[in-house]
Amino acid sequence: xxxxxxxxxGVVDLAAVKQAQEAKxxxxxxxxxxxxxxxxxxxxxxxxxxxxxxxxxESAVLQRSTEVPVVIxxxxxxCEPCKQLSPVLERLAVEYxxxxxxxxxxxxxxxxxxxxxxxxxxxxxFAVVAGQALPLFQGAAGETQIxxxxxxxxxxxxxxxxxxxxxxxxxxxxxxAHTAPERPAGPHDAAxxxxxxxxxxxxxxxxxxxxxxxxxxxxxxxxxxVGLAQAELLQRVQNxxxxxxxxxxxxxxxxxxxxxxxADLDLVGGHVEDAFGRLIDTVRVTAGDDRDAVRLRLLExxxxxxAEDPRVxxxxxxxxxxxx
Numbered sequence: 103x104x105x106x107x108x109x110x111x112g113v114v115d116l117a118a119v120k121q122a123q124e125a126k127x128x129x130x131x132x133x134x135x136x137x138x139x140x141x142x143x144x145x146x147x148x149x150x151x152x153x154x155x156x157x158x159x160e161s162a163v164l165q166r167s168t169e170v171p172v173v174i175x176x177x178x179x180x181c182e183p184c185k186q187l188s189p190v191l192e193r194l195a196v197e198y199x200x201x202x203x204x205x206x207x208x209x210x211x212x213x214x215x216x217x218x219x220x221x222x223x224x225x226x227x228f229a230v231v232a233g234q235a236l237p238l239f240q241g242a243a244g245e246t247q248i249x250x251x252x253x254x255x256x257x258x259x260x261x262x263x264x265x266x267x268x269x270x271x272x273x274x275x276x277x278x279a280h281t282a283p284e285r286p287a288g289p290h291d292a293a294x295x296x297x298x299x300x301x302x303x304x305x306x307x308x309x310x311x312x313x314x315x316x317x318x319x320x321x322x323x324x325x326x327x328v329g330l331a332q333a334e335l336l337q338r339v340q341n342x343x344x345x346x347x348x349x350x351x352x353x354x355x356x357x358x359x360x361x362x363x364x365a366d367l368d369l370v371g372g373h374v375e376d377a378f379g380r381l382i383d384t385v386r387v388t389a390g391d392d393r394d395a396v397r398l399r400l401l402e403x404x405x406x407x408x409a410e411d412p413r414v415x416x417x418x419x420x421x422x423x424x425x426x
Contacts, residue, residue: 144271150195154205156212163205167230168324170267171202171259173238173252176216176226178209183242184225190245191227194252200268201256202229218412220419229255232263232324233409237422264322297329306340309333331405339366351380358384358392362399369403377403378417385424397421 154162154174163172175191177184188206195204209216209224219228219235227238238251259265297312313330316323344367350357351364361384368377381400385393400421404414 144269144274145200146274146276147196147270147272148276149274150200150268150270151192151204151206154207154212156214159215163230164233166203167234168232168265168322170200170265171255172230173202173204173255174219174228174230175204175206176209176219176221176224176228177206178224181224187225187227187242190248194245194248198252198256200270202252202259203268218415220415231255231259231265232322232327234404235409235415235418237419262321264320294323294325294329297326297333301329301333301336306333306337310337328405328408331402334402335366335370335406338363339370342367356384356387358388358396362396365399365403369406374407374411374413375417378413378420382417382420382424385421397425 152162163174166172173191173195175184175188177188191204195202207215209221219226221240223240225242226240229236229238236255238255239247243251256267259267293312293316297309297316300306300308300312310330310333313326313333316326317330320326342363347360347363347367350360354360361380365377365380368374368380378400381396381403384396385400388396400417404417407414
């Protein structure tokens, strides 16, 4: 089976990264500072490769993906290509020094996870970054291709989400840092609370600006990213004429902006699957800038609903099929 989806372009929007170079520089600085402070919370190289099951998926993968990209290796004991690929991924996890965490999932023992990710065959490799699942490749792959994909993944995690990865200490005891100490209140907690209060009061402009202020200082702040997506959605629809929007969408099925506006209304009205389906269908019939605009709006709506929602997982798979 030939590897596919080795490129992350079209799945993660690198063009939409705001202040990408600044975010990457901050990520590098934070990582270096953590290392200078004596490796607080440092992990052993042995902790960079973990076995994950359905019961531990949320804590081992979803929660950890807010601090480090998690690469998922779907495998089985009977799979010969898996036996060739898995050792390469394990070696690279250690070589990359905490830039990503490798989670190994035995598909025979974890059928539900296999179905949730839409795995059609193994080996299959996915990534989860800040709670968002991304397909990387399926089938055996050469080490050069794997390195290129991992380099892209690390770049996206740093530039879009500000993830600095894990600090690795060769002398740390394996398992010692699995449970991180409770983090004190962050420097942006007051700003986030102000944004929530503005949102509750209907001050959408104020909420949007407050969330943007947080993200300007901390691009990887998940709460601010979700809050901004919600506030901007409400901001877009507050003055819309629903009847006109629906009429335009019906009259112009191939018009990107008409379908985007209708999808916003769908989502605000609670019709999540309708909103996703409308935009995925529009991706299929558009090209160039129009297609890119539809894709970007769909990614924004994913943020509003939440990466863990199964409707988002299903829509991400449908989007990947539409794009490729």
